[in-house]
Amino acid sequence: MGYELRAQYAEGASPSSAGPLLEIWHMTEEGETQALCGRRLDPAAWTQPSTAWGTPAADPFCRECGVRYLRMGVG
Numbered sequence: 001m002g003y004e005l006r007a008q009y010a011e012g013a014s015p016s017s018a019g020p021l022l023e024i025w026h027m028t029e030e031g032e033t034q035a036l037c038g039r040r041l042d043p044a045a046w047t048q049p050s051t052a053w054g055t056p057a058a059d060p061f062c063r064e065c066g067v068r069y070l071r072m073g074v075g
């Protein structure tokens, strides 16, 4: 099963608004909108391949998603 990074936007911002404000990255199962930490994310939110995890491109990253991802032994 694959994983991907999905963005959470700052309060009041949306992926369709001009220059959406990135709040933090979460980890989800591929194609899912619920993060490993339980947060629901916008289906239109930006995504990145899971290989971006741990790189500056995925910063800031949700700490709880990171912990859960590691526990699954796929990181």
Ligand SMILES: [Zn+2]
Binding pocket: 025, 026, 027, 035, 036, 037, 038, 039, 062, 063, 064, 065
């Ligand atoms: Zn998270």
